[in-house]
Amino acid sequence: MTKALNEQIKLEGTASFIYLSMASWCDTQGLEGCAAFMHRQSAEEREHMLRIFHYLSEVDAHALVPAIKQPTDKWKSVQVMLKEVYEHEKKVTASINNLLDIARSENDYNTENFLQWYINEQREEENLMRSILDKVNLIGEGPMSLYYIDKEISAVNKAEEKAETAGGEE
Ligand code: FEO
Numbered sequence: 001m002t003k004a005l006n007e008q009i010k011l012e013g014t015a016s017f018i019y020l021s022m023a024s025w026c027d028t029q030g031l032e033g034c035a036a037f038m039h040r041q042s043a044e045e046r047e048h049m050l051r052i053f054h055y056l057s058e059v060d061a062h063a064l065v066p067a068i069k070q071p072t073d074k075w076k077s078v079q080v081m082l083k084e085v086y087e088h089e090k091k092v093t094a095s096i097n098n099l100l101d102i103a104r105s106e107n108d109y110n111t112e113n114f115l116q117w118y119i120n121e122q123r124e125e126e127n128l129m130r131s132i133l134d135k136v137n138l139i140g141e142g143p144m145s146l147y148y149i150d151k152e153i154s155a156v157n158k159a160e161e162k163a164e165t166a167g168g169e170e
Pocket of ligand 1: 012
């Protein structure tokens with residue numbers, strides 16, 4: 001179980017780095033709303049990583065700092081980039097589900113309980129990315145599409161920020 005949780009630390013850390021790279025690329029494209037959103041996503045993934053770190057310490061196991069390779073620094077378009085975020089979130093969900101299977105097979109009730117937070121978080125994350133992609137599809141590929149996509153994502157980011165300040169989500 002410890003080994004699998006350490007692999008999850010790496011997956012969350014990798015997501016944090018990929019999203020940070022996306023934030024930087026968005027900034028170079030003048031997509032400030034998207035950059036702010038990806039910075040927030042990156043910070044969230046770091047929190048997800050640290051949450052496992054602290055959990056492992058709490059159960060007297062050894063949390064390991066992962067080696068993370070340098071992520072891609074360019075994307076074909078912001079639409080492609082956002083689809084990649086969604087695909088990555090689906091991969092994380094599958095990995096969390098796998099962790100839950102392991103916890104159950106080992107009768108590790110503490111870890112099973114700990115993972116419930118991630119199950120909820122992944123449902124929210126996937127839902128958020130799906131709704132963003134739906135809007136991106138509606139906006140289409142017209143000459144002003146990048147402007148509207150950035151505006152839309154900026155609004156999503158502000159709504160998330162507000163929800164967090166209100167003490168709702170992380
Ligand atoms: Fe921590 Fe979005 O996976």
